Amino acid sequence: MRYSLLSALAASAFVAAAEEPSYDYIVVGSGPGGGPLACDLARAGYSTLLIEAGGDEGENPTYADLANFNEAANDEATRWDFWVKHSDDPERELKFGHTTWDTGDGTFYVGTEPPEGAKHLGIQYPRAAVLGGCAMHNGAVCTLPQDEDWNIIVNKTGDKSWEADKMRRYFQKIEKNDYLPSGNAEHGYTGWLSTSTGDNSWAKNDSLPATRILKKIAELTGQDPAKATDLLNNDMLGAYENRDEMTSFFNMVSHGDKNGKRSSPNNYVRATLADPKKYPLTLQLHTLVTRVLFDTAGAVPKAIGVEVMEGASMYKADPKHVDGTKGPIKQILAKREVIVSGGAFNSPQILKLSGIGPAAELTKFNITVVKDLPGVGERLADNYEGSLLALGQVPIESGLITLLFRTPSAPTAKRNIFTWCAAFSFEGFWPGFPAYYGPNQYTCAMVHMSPKSQAGSVRLVSADPQDVPDINFRFYRDNGDDDLKELTEAANLLRQAWQAAGDPALPFEELHPCPAGTECTDAHQMEHFKLQAYSHHASSTCAIGADGDVMAVLDSKFRVRGVQGLRVVDASAFPVVPGAFPVLPTMIISTKAAEEIIADAKGAAAAL
Template structure:
């Protein structure tokens, strides 16, 4: 009976399985985000039995998650939150200056700031992740921008795999996209995929409103228009600057599209694909056997139950879930994200030998790059208050810049509008009233990827130690580029006519008449930058690179039947927003796996 239920693709809640029956599938996929969800669906649709393991619940029908404009509510919702806390450097004096530092007070609540109540414990810099069916694609802002072509071409170059060339990767975007803002058959776009894409309505530019006046000055200083296609198949796209429409992975009604919706559609398909989704199932370790002296992944160990991971706000160390094992005939595929994928590998004996031995974990494969090379986009912003409440209506729009010291391609993507976004902390964001205006800045291709994810213990329920090591390499160059972007936006805002102006800047140089030095502004940006696009902790690279974890087909070096397919696989941070590149990565992994199966048959 159990096997028939599994074959029917039903959701399995924690604690309902009969332990005496060994679960076996062709593929185990761990994690349901933009890496794992498409891959699991594609393999099931190709005729293979697949189980998808997710530590959280399905919240796809909850409006906090299903409606893209509720992303603030989703990011603060305890039903899905995993509260990670990170560091930005090894310098404790520098860390102590981060204005949104989070503390645990003596009564168990959070305090955010630099003057905590007596008896508080410093937690660090808040970095929420989403434990729910669909992963972080269910709580993000939904911005869908393709990276520079050079980001794809770089992977092809270091691996000698032309499948990674941008000219080839475009087809995966076309496969996944269901475009709703361009005429049918526009080259380079897809219309039948599972990721609906829309842009903010550009018609506000025809209105006589304060927002139109501000946007007009931004266009005057940078070029473009609010309806321009940000993902155009244009050979000069990566040099194009100015205003664009902001594309989101949502339909025209504001409904999120991608991970959760694809899985639900696959499960409900009359073809009855052999996909099983298991919720509240925390993977604790990969199971191996040894063939000809080489480890081969055969399954995973799990804990079944709610709130099993320490990052969960409702975690209780005394309430451990029920242990279980699940086996794979073909492969185990890890898609837990840039924090949890390296943690799972290390707990399973794959990682830097010295670190594993420190925690008495038997070494299966000594791979020094597991958990290293962690990168992220630097995020900052120019925030100011107009001299009057701003009227009109508009969604945010995107601005690309190529600052004077940029390398080969544009290096800044920003989004501007009447909002406040200054990073993450419990209860974020702060609101400053109807006169607030911000251009939030994302730095493309940061020079430093010196961060790490390291174990604190061999307990799979405990969060790892995470340090992003911001600006550790090329810091002054990156800070110069961020400051140059700020200056561009500041000049545009100052050009807006009264009575909207003068703007009273909140940061990085407070006041109406800026007199801050460049050094002071760069210091503010360095201390207060934030991020939420972690990548590269299980990086793709050639076998002779001691820091490479995966080959060009996502296979873990030196381990059979084990892959990692999520944002941790990127050797460098892809563009400004990694969610749609990760969907593309999942499509490539699907194609690679199915092609190998077809060849073997």
């Protein structure tokens, strides 16, 4: 395995001398978008440089063992802290229960009554600076988007290669299914991404309170309670007819193997690096990309490389960053293309620092405008997430109850809520999360799919690439009452199901959204979800869009509009949030992007 530190280029990066080190492709970011893409390009024979701001924790059990995902997301070894806002209302922001403050003594205060002199930070949104990106610290849930989430790109661009039935073949290409017998035509068995499921045998025990909850949920959602145990083993990634309208229990799928080991782009990159004679992939760790370099001599600006700052913890989101620390600046050239895969926060930041973005914003920070693209950093979207949390009278022995369903006020026939219930607590992110409420804790966590508002933004605070941008999701700004009503309807159904737990579990002491002493009205719950919803599926800040859409950043082949030799491949490319969990969809589009790039390269070679 080779981790190379590249020598500095000559002062002028705009004409590549023969002796200067360069690559066919430079990929910025090793997460679900960039990591697999770099491997695919190298395996196709193209010299590829993969740049990652963090290090490699692939052999660290904190990251390698899926059971340790909470510890991984809290680990300062890889964590980048983005302190985000949920609205433009400062008073509303201070009502978020896990608002975080810097006490000034090296510790955080989390809550709404900070000590005197504490500095308000905001709402923690941790990202992973590590080989493999956020696929190394997440809960590893694998879901596919609704068909409409793919087809919207067809409708916007006319590119039929994005049709949902065609996109499934990319999933099949990368999957190494570990939970179904080989030969299932809906799945793949030879890819690099292991998928596995859990054991649901607990649900065969009718005496368990959780089994009674399971059967009550079945009754409330139009499923057969007598078959609930079998339904719990439905294939979450199956190609069911009318899948998106199908209310059902499922067995949650993880991107991990049957032994509980995480499967991620980290594994694929390592496997590709292991054969350097066959696959020309170079990995450069602990390197912060500061901007993309352009040749502006022609009629259309062309990306020809990147400028980087070398060294660990160069970005100020890194809790290990030391103020004033700067690494050496170097430039690296790309003979063919630069692909930015920094994620929904960092990809738009990199584009803007490079002169690609809203002209007024760039000019404000004296950044030379290469291409005025108003959509860069706009249309930030995310799933709304919330939970019901209660304490039983005894521990609630249970595995996961995983359910996708439609609430009564959903605007279409498609399901709109993904929920999973078990004896755990999850209430979002803050330093040291999650809270532990004792052995009797029980939660139904909810992800709201197809949110109706994507009014968020990622905007520069300076031209300094080490600075963290200003991130505001503007939750519920557009049609918010509709989304809040859907979340509340879901909560009411799940709360009703809890009452079937029986003795000795009942009565449940609810902690939220309706704690003891409150009147559990819909209005109360809507206000709770408005103030306390959280998220961790950011997308759409460099979105694919139609030719006539002034806010479109990319075309259907991931190419940045108005320039040459530059693409963005990560969750920022999706026009809408892809389903309930974006990690698998992002790995899917990474594979599609590689196919597009390789086809373009072969086409260019054939034209010579």
